[in-house]
Amino acid sequence: MDTTKTSAPLTPEADPAEPKTPAQADRADGSTPAATKADTTKAETDVSTSDTEAPTGEADGLDDPDGLDDPDGLDEPKERIVGSVGAAASAIVAAGLGLVALSGTWVSRVIAERQTLIGQIESVNATSTEAKIAALYGDAWHLTALVNGVVSTLALLLAVFVLARPAFGVPDRVLPVWIRSVAWAAVALGALGILLFGAMYFDLLLPMPKAAG
Numbered sequence: 001m002d003t004t005k006t007s008a009p010l011t012p013e014a015d016p017a018e019p020k021t022p023a024q025a026d027r028a029d030g031s032t033p034a035a036t037k038a039d040t041t042k043a044e045t046d047v048s049t050s051d052t053e054a055p056t057g058e059a060d061g062l063d064d065p066d067g068l069d070d071p072d073g074l075d076e077p078k079e080r081i082v083g084s085v086g087a088a089a090s091a092i093v094a095a096g097l098g099l100v101a102l103s104g105t106w107v108s109r110v111i112a113e114r115q116t117l118i119g120q121i122e123s124v125n126a127t128s129t130e131a132k133i134a135a136l137y138g139d140a141w142h143l144t145a146l147v148n149g150v151v152s153t154l155a156l157l158l159a160v161f162v163l164a165r166p167a168f169g170v171p172d173r174v175l176p177v178w179i180r181s182v183a184w185a186a187v188a189l190g191a192l193g194i195l196l197f198g199a200m201y202f203d204l205l206l207p208m209p210k211a212a213g
Contacts, residue, residue: 156190159183
């Protein structure tokens, strides 16, 4: 009788090798799975795209800081308010001439006194009272009105030149309000002086006095 027994194996037998999936094989090798690599690549693409688009939005904000698009406003011409020293000085001189003409200039007074002296000399040979009045006073008054009327005309012409000058210069150029106001005041003074002294010169406002009988 054979009493010898076959000893049982001490260790369990190894299971037969099972097929592994590519993902498990990559984990075993320590490498990244293919799906994970694809996701990582997509995420990097999204981040780079967002970084690229961010400056574009900032640039759009810089181009339109108010956030308002007004294409119609860009087509409308804008007036430029430009005031020169010459225009300002001319407007002030024109207003001064118009005011001085109405109050009487020194030149007109001197001319009137000279004409009065000439009338006194000529009145010696005058044959009538009306001729003496005309020689002593009438000619002096007419010369005074004439000189002041010429000064008023100069004031009016200078003021009109100041107001009309921008139309023949740089396009869309507008004078400041104060220059235009002074120029229009000079126009009014000049026109008033021309009417007043014209009526005086032609004896329409203050006719020459006549001697009785």
